[in-house]
Amino acid sequence: MRMRLTILYTGLFLVTTTIVLTVVNLLLRNMLDRQIVVTGSRALPAIPPDAPPDSGNYYATDVLSRLPDTVLHFQWTVTAITIAVLTVVSVAAGWWLAGRLLRPLRHITATAHRLSLSNLHERIALTGPRDELRDLADTFDAMLERLERSVDSQRRFIANAAHELRTPLATQRAAIQIGLDDRLPDHLIEVRQKLLTANQRTEQLIDSLLLLAQAEHGLDTTQPVALDLLTRQAANETVPDGVILILDTQPATVPGDPVLLHRLLTNLLQNAVKYNHPDGTVHVNLTAMGTLTVRNTGPDIPADRIADLFQPFRRLHTRTRATDGAGLGLSIVASIAEAHHATLDARPNPGGGLELAVRFPALAATGTAQLVV
Known part of the structure; x- marks a missing residue:
């Protein structure tokens, strides 16, 4: 984007500068032609048809007729040099200006790349004038605040679910092991083993789900x-x-x-x-x-x-x-x-x-x- 903005600034500058200088040079040539015609008709007498080419009047008229081309040649040379120099200046100025304008956007992007579930408390906190980029940063900060509250709520839910789900399962397992620990008929021994196996699988499933949720929330510390x-x-x-x-x-x-x-x-x-x-x-x-x-x-x-x-x-x-x-x-x-x-x-x-x-x-x-x- 910085490169595109620089090219855009430079292109607009070159187009407007070239148009202005071209119009000025053309108007200058037109004005010189008219002024020479007026000045020549007033200052110099008419040249007789049989006058020799090396006469003074003939020489003065020739100099006046070539004066617009001489002045315009010099003017176009100065114009070309000026456009070349200003092109370099416009590229440098456009690059610097685009960098300053995009600096807040780079700050927003860097913060967004750095954020994860483990550091949602950070904010962009962009300072400066109240413009579109400041509004964008404030919108991101508000979104991060809502996301942080949501993640904290999920973490509290996971912790509460871990406690509420593990406690009855542990109680159920203890009841099966202790309550059915006496001498039992053969068919009840098989039922007791099936209950313990189902209880164990349920505990493993809950532990796996909670661990999966914890891993998806990222690492708080390493x-x-x-x-x-x-x-x-x-x-x-x-x-x-x-x-x-x-x-x-x-x-x-x-x-x-x-x-x-x-x-x-x-x-x-x-x-x-x-x-x-x-x-x-x-x-x-x-x-x-x-x-x-x-x-x-x-x-x-x-x-x-x-x-x-x-x-x-x-x-x-x-x-x-x-x-x-x-x-x-x-x-x-x-x-x-x-x-x-x-x-x-x-x-x-x-x-x-x-x-x-x-x-x-x-x-x-x-x-x-x-x-x-």
């Missing part, structure tokens, strides 16, 4: 997290269930939330184990540049269905290793990665299975470590 150590911890906590889990990590540190990052790693590893073949493999690689890759064997996945994996409650097929879960694992992974400004890529492996790559920004890493679980 701290340095040793991603390689967190990866090894998540791998040790994952039950391979007959699957070979291979780790190849390099120490790396990333700013983020350790709880959310641990959940991201756990979900990736659990997903790679559950969607696998018996005696399959899971390869986990963490590079020094902060790229975490989880690759597993498993059923074939169409490339055009990859995006469906990151949608809540979506499954492409029945798990080959387990049947529990709510279909939120990779949705939570995607939300946590976005909250940490990381990119998440997925592609099917040629022999079956999936390869997931998470690339974290602003990493510092050194050293190498390998572990086979």
Whole structure:
């Protein structure tokens, strides 16, 4: 926009300047022609037809007739030089003026880029005259204030929902475990186990939904997290269930939330184990540049269905290793990665299975470590 405004200012200046100088030069020539005719007829006698060419009167008349061309030639030369100099000046002045006019807009844009759910309290707070840009900034500030109130309301709702939903489930689980802990008939033992399983799945679903909502709201604070150590911890906590889990990590540190990052790693590893073949493999690689890759064997996945994996409650097929879960694992992974400004890529492996790559920004890493679980 600054370049377009500069070109517009310069173009308008050149057009108006050229028109003005051209009109002035043409009027000057017309005036010179008329003045010379009048002056010549008054000051010089008429030249006789038989007068020699080198007579004084003939020479004076010739000088007067060529005077307009001489003056106009000089005038056009000065005009061309003036237009060239003023063109350079107009480009510099237009660039500077456009920059000053667009400075508030750049401030608005920079603030809008910097804002996220974790710093909605910031405002543009544009100062200066009450013009269109000031009105635009005030409109953005009012919108941010409404958005901040909405996000705060959602966060309070999530906290209250977590308490209100977890408490009755915990009470229900305790009642099932304690109330049905005595000697029971065989058919009641089976019912008791089904109730506990349903209760556990409901708690896991609620925890996953709340974690998904928390990740989508962004990070309030961050701290340095040793991603390689967190990866090894998540791998040790994952039950391979007959699957070979291979780790190849390099120490790396990333700013983020350790709880959310641990959940991201756990979900990736659990997903790679559950969607696998018996005696399959899971390869986990963490590079020094902060790229975490989880690759597993498993059923074939169409490339055009990859995006469906990151949608809540979506499954492409029945798990080959387990049947529990709510279909939120990779949705939570995607939300946590976005909250940490990381990119998440997925592609099917040629022999079956999936390869997931998470690339974290602003990493510092050194050293190498390998572990086979």
